[in-house]
Amino acid sequence: MPDLGRRRPLSAQYTFSALGTHWRIASPNSFDPEIRRQIDERVADFDAAWSRFRSDSVVSRMAREPGTYEFPPEAAAVMSLYRSVYELTAGRVTPLVGAALEHLGYDAECTLQRRPGIRATPSWDDALTVTGSSITTTAPIVLDIGAAGKGMLVDLVAELIDPDHDGRVLVDASGDLLHRGAVPCRVGLEHPLDPTMVIGVAQLRDASLCSSAVNRRRWGADLHHVVDPFTGEPVRGTQATWVVAENTALADVLATALFFTEPSVLAHRYSFSYVRMSDDGSVDWSPDFPGELFL
Amino acid sequence: MAEYNSPGGVQKVGVTLTLAGDVVTGSSLELYATGIAKAYQNLFQQNYSPQVTGKKIDTIQLGAVGGSSLTSGGFNDALKAIEEQAHA
Numbered sequence: 001m002p003d004l005g006r007r008r009p010l011s012a013q014y015t016f017s018a019l020g021t022h023w024r025i026a027s028p029n030s031f032d033p034e035i036r037r038q039i040d041e042r043v044a045d046f047d048a049a050w051s052r053f054r055s056d057s058v059v060s061r062m063a064r065e066p067g068t069y070e071f072p073p074e075a076a077a078v079m080s081l082y083r084s085v086y087e088l089t090a091g092r093v094t095p096l097v098g099a100a101l102e103h104l105g106y107d108a109e110c111t112l113q114r115r116p117g118i119r120a121t122p123s124w125d126d127a128l129t130v131t132g133s134s135i136t137t138t139a140p141i142v143l144d145i146g147a148a149g150k151g152m153l154v155d156l157v158a159e160l161i162d163p164d165h166d167g168r169v170l171v172d173a174s175g176d177l178l179h180r181g182a183v184p185c186r187v188g189l190e191h192p193l194d195p196t197m198v199i200g201v202a203q204l205r206d207a208s209l210c211s212s213a214v215n216r217r218r219w220g221a222d223l224h225h226v227v228d229p230f231t232g233e234p235v236r237g238t239q240a241t242w243v244v245a246e247n248t249a250l251a252d253v254l255a256t257a258l259f260f261t262e263p264s265v266l267a268h269r270y271s272f273s274y275v276r277m278s279d280d281g282s283v284d285w286s287p288d289f290p291g292e293l294f295l
Numbered sequence: 296m297a298e299y300n301s302p303g304g305v306q307k308v309g310v311t312l313t314l315a316g317d318v319v320t321g322s323s324l325e326l327y328a329t330g331i332a333k334a335y336q337n338l339f340q341q342n343y344s345p346q347v348t349g350k351k352i353d354t355i356q357l358g359a360v361g362g363s364s365l366t367s368g369g370f371n372d373a374l375k376a377i378e379e380q381a382h383a
């Protein structure tokens with residue numbers, strides 16, 4: 001990684017699996033056992049609360065019976081971010097899309113078998129009451145924070161990294177990234193149709209970059225994981241988005257929101273830059289996107 | 296390079312096309328406007344939707360790659376099983 005830091009390389013790496021994918025943290029400082037333990041614990045706590053893919057998680061209990069459930073402290077921030085983007089997208093980015101995802105086959109058992117018919121997604125105010133980090137439901141609910149969860153965990157893990165020396169760090173959660181430090185990191189934007197190619201390079205500095213694309217988490221000809229709650233079907237029109245924002249949870253959720261909403265609408269509330277690639281292969285981007293595109 | 300008259304004077308805009316044979320395989324815009332025209336050119340750039348051509352990942356130096364997350368072992372196994380069923 002010659003371009004991660006000119007003075008002292010981000011030579012220390014800690015790699016692990018979390019949320020079903022590969023993670024890599026790079027820092028100029030070595031990761032002592034205590035830091036590793038804290039990271040592992042943070043990841044485990046997050047997974048135990050939010051994973052749709054394990055039967056003992058809080059969200060799995062919530063899917064079985066209604067009630068009031070206590071989540072880890074990040075719940076307040078996650079749900080408040082979701083609520084804000086829910087409103088900006090007129091309800092199309094919602095943590096209540098979980099049942100529709102399961103209905104299409106993306107369920108805890110990974111059946112990847114679509115059920116007949118369409119599964120409706122309930123409206124937020126009918127389904128959820130959020131008070132701080134506790135969530136109350138009146139019916140069984142499949143809560144899915146997939147649009148912001150991984151980004152949130154990236155931010156939480158980054159907080160644990162010792163900020164001494166020059167404070168540089170790179171957290172790479174399999175394509176969702178957080179960078180801290182003065183020397184930018186060159187981040188390739190993976191081509192959604194060909195993982196051996198990139199469509200551009202972002203210069204990521206003291207910011208986060210998240211991508212959402214429908215090339216992976218795809219099963220069957222028309223089925224992928226970005227589902228429109230209004231139709232119960234995977235959304236069409238966009239095949240990949242990249243967002244740079246000040247934190248990873250925000251970049252993550254905006255990358256999904258761009259599948260449903262024009263950037264100008266999201267820009268009313270949030271500061272971010274983006275690249276978006278349509279199904280027909282054309283791209284649009286914000287003039288302030290930090291990097292270049294290979295057009 | 297092209298020039299046009301705006302209420303704020305003569306403005307310039309550059310378009311570079313990449314050709315392979317007789318086929319346009321790439322394009323890019325260079326904006327040179329000043330004053331209010333600059334905002335309009337930025338708006339034009341935002342609405343200009345060229346096709347991406349891309350570059351091979353091993354020809355450039357990168358610190359990381361931003362893309363969709365790799366899928367879990369469980370997902371991949373299920374997908375493989377479905378494909379095998381379809382071909383059985």
